[in-house]
Amino acid sequence: MKKTILVTGGAGFIGSNFVRYIYNKYPDYRVIILDALTYAGSVENLPVNINEQSGERLVFWYGNVRNGELVDTLVSQSDVVVHFAAETHVTRSIYDNFLFFETDVMGTQTVANSILKYRDKVERFIHVSTSEVYGTARKELMDEDHPLFPMSPYAAAKAGADRLVYSYWATYEMPIVIVRPFNNFGPYQHLEKVIPRFITSCILNEPLRIHGDGSAARDFIYVEDVCRAIDLIMHVNMNQVNGEVFNVASGNHRSILSIARDVIKLMNKDESLITFIGDRPGQVFRHTGDIKKIQNFFPWQPEISWLEGLERSIEWYKNNRPWWEKQLWMRSVPIITKSGKKELH
Numbered sequence: 557m558k559k560t561i562l563v564t565g566g567a568g569f570i571g572s573n574f575v576r577y578i579y580n581k582y583p584d585y586r587v588i589i590l591d592a593l594t595y596a597g598s599v600e601n602l603p604v605n606i607n608e609q610s611g612e613r614l615v616f617w618y619g620n621v622r623n624g625e626l627v628d629t630l631v632s633q634s635d636v637v638v639h640f641a642a643e644t645h646v647t648r649s650i651y652d653n654f655l656f657f658e659t660d661v662m663g664t665q666t667v668a669n670s671i672l673k674y675r676d677k678v679e680r681f682i683h684v685s686t687s688e689v690y691g692t693a694r695k696e697l698m699d700e701d702h703p704l705f706p707m708s709p710y711a712a713a714k715a716g717a718d719r720l721v722y723s724y725w726a727t728y729e730m731p732i733v734i735v736r737p738f739n740n741f742g743p744y745q746h747l748e749k750v751i752p753r754f755i756t757s758c759i760l761n762e763p764l765r766i767h768g769d770g771s772a773a774r775d776f777i778y779v780e781d782v783c784r785a786i787d788l789i790m791h792v793n794m795n796q797v798n799g800e801v802f803n804v805a806s807g808n809h810r811s812i813l814s815i816a817r818d819v820i821k822l823m824n825k826d827e828s829l830i831t832f833i834g835d836r837p838g839q840v841f842r843h844t845g846d847i848k849k850i851q852n853f854f855p856w857q858p859e860i861s862w863l864e865g866l867e868r869s870i871e872w873y874k875n876n877r878p879w880w881e882k883q884l885w886m887r888s889v890p891i892i893t894k895s896g897k898k899e900l901h
């Protein structure tokens with residue numbers, strides 16, 4: 557095998573799309589996945605049936621990124637580490653944030669320490685951060701120098717991890733690249749996230765619940781475009797990108813209300829399905845990614861348009877009902893609002 561890529565969190569949404577992408581594109585690469593299979597991860601998301609895996613091209617390890625010995629064993633065999641593993645649902649971080657700091661911050665520290673230990677073997681560490689570290693946009697387009705004002709415990713944990721990785725570059729000259737994707741969507745995304753929730757609500761003829769008045773806006777990018785960006789970062793000469801941070805976004809924002817309307821329209825449903833609930837505490841009001849930097853470094857641009865991505869996603873959820881039906885009970889999370897009221901978000 558030409559290269560070994562360790563993918564943490566490879567059984568989750570973006571991680572499994574990335575594993576599938578790499579697995580199909582590079583037959584001479586070995587992919588090792590480390591995943592704790594939390595509620596958000598499943599071996600069903602992988603491109604091979606692990607009951608039949610040969611152990612050659614794809615190796616699955618069930619385990620926790622906080623387990624230093626296990627991480628050492630896997631990192632010591634790897635040329636590249638792509639670190640996705642995290643607790644990822646903003647609303648869940650309002651309800652119970654313990655695991656967010658343990659996995660997102662301490663898990664990243666464990667992975668970073670292993671890479672430091674095996675720095676002669678590992679040629680690069682790609683850390684998957686998030687645009688949530690920026691908080692609400694202070695300028696129209698958010699570039700990589702936008703200040704970090706995380707607005708939720710999830711965003712704060714990810715900001716800690718992001719800066720921790722940067723500090724390992726600054727202190728130890730560790731070969732790192734930090735990627736800050738904006739909101740991803742596509743197949744295998746958990747039902748707790750807004751687009752799968754809207755699509756499956758339409759399939760079930762159930763209300764589409766919207767926080768606040770639905771004017772909060774995000775920059776949505778189709779997951780395959782993000783996988784392509786990480787692939788480029790994985791293969792460019794490391795001297796060109798060492799210590800750099802890259803946004804990966806579409807460069808456009810859309811309001812949550814307009815997303816609900818687009819889903820309803822594409823699925824031939826009625827707008828009366830839209831219902832409004834209280835706003836999410838720590839809500840970020842607008843996010844639009846500036847993608848000039850990544851485009852200066854790479855021949856990259858988002859290739860899947862919003863509507864095409866949405867159509868593909870709708871098709872996938874229509875065709876994979878057994879996959880998502882198990883998650884129905886997790887579509888809403890109870891939180892206690894400032895006024896002490898319990899709300900389902």
Ligand SMILES: NC(=O)c1ccc[n+]([C@@H]2O[C@H](COP(=O)([O-])OP(=O)(O)OC[C@H]3O[C@@H](n4cnc5c(N)ncnc54)[C@H](O)[C@@H]3O)[C@@H](O)[C@H]2O)c1
Nearest residue numbers: 565567568569570592593594596597620621641642686740
């Ligand atoms: N989904 C998005 O829109 C988005 C946007 C920007 C950044 N990100 C980042 O991308 C990464 C992947 O996001 P996602 O949406 O695919 O998340 P996800 O919740 O779908 O998947 C997370 C995966 O990590 C695994 N995991 C959790 N805790 C672990 C632990 N302690 N040890 C090992 N594995 C563990 C889970 O089992 C799961 O497979 C995260 O770091 C997230 O912060 C996501």
